[in-house]
């Protein structure tokens with residue numbers, strides 16, 4: 001559970017001019033409530049833990065925020081390769097490739113967990129102060145814990161499969177972020193069987209795949 005790379009990059013100039021109103025509108029209209037449960041294969045929370053949040057799946061994003069879906073496959077892909085120093089492939093399962101997490105203050109959070117994909121790029125879509133909560137917290141075993149205050153337009157790239165991470169519950173302001181999955185070229189991909197059901201609260205594994 002080490003952290004071989006972690007970097008943040010300002011990507012504001014890659015977002016469309018009206019990104020903020022567009023994201024707000026789509027979150028308002030299309031997000032659904034979900035729950036994270038301790039005890040699932042990637043969770044590090046004790047059994048019985050239930051954490052609320054809202055999300056947009058990749059299907060919602062491909063349809064309503066197509067520029068974000070596209071950035072995952074183009075500019076953000078290149079940035080993730082530069083930072084990780086590896087040849088990567090974007091996740092081509094539509095539902096999980098890009099998500100948007102929406103945490104309402106006063107109750108929502110995101111559990112301690114590991115991702116199943118080796119490289120995660122996380123785009124912050126809201127800005128917070130240190131007092132607002134909603135911090136991305138990482139606990140690598142081989143260095144000091146990291147705690148990142150979200151700043152809209154910043155992309156964080158890290159090895160989320162080996163480094164436990166969570167979002168501390170926001171106390172003020174809607175916290176919005178977009179996690180994006182990448183895999184190492186040529187290495188087998190493993191997605192635990194219960195993960196889609198755990199994240200999207202449905203049991204039918206996603207079958208929409210993009211070519212390439």
Ligand SMILES: O=C(O)CCC(=O)C(=O)O
Pocket residue numbers: 101110115122136165166167177178179
């Ligand atoms: O929303 C965040 O800041 C982190 C979420 C996360 O780690 C994930 O969706 O896997």
Ligand SMILES: [Fe+2]
Pocket residue numbers: 113114115120160165179
């Ligand atoms: Fe994660």
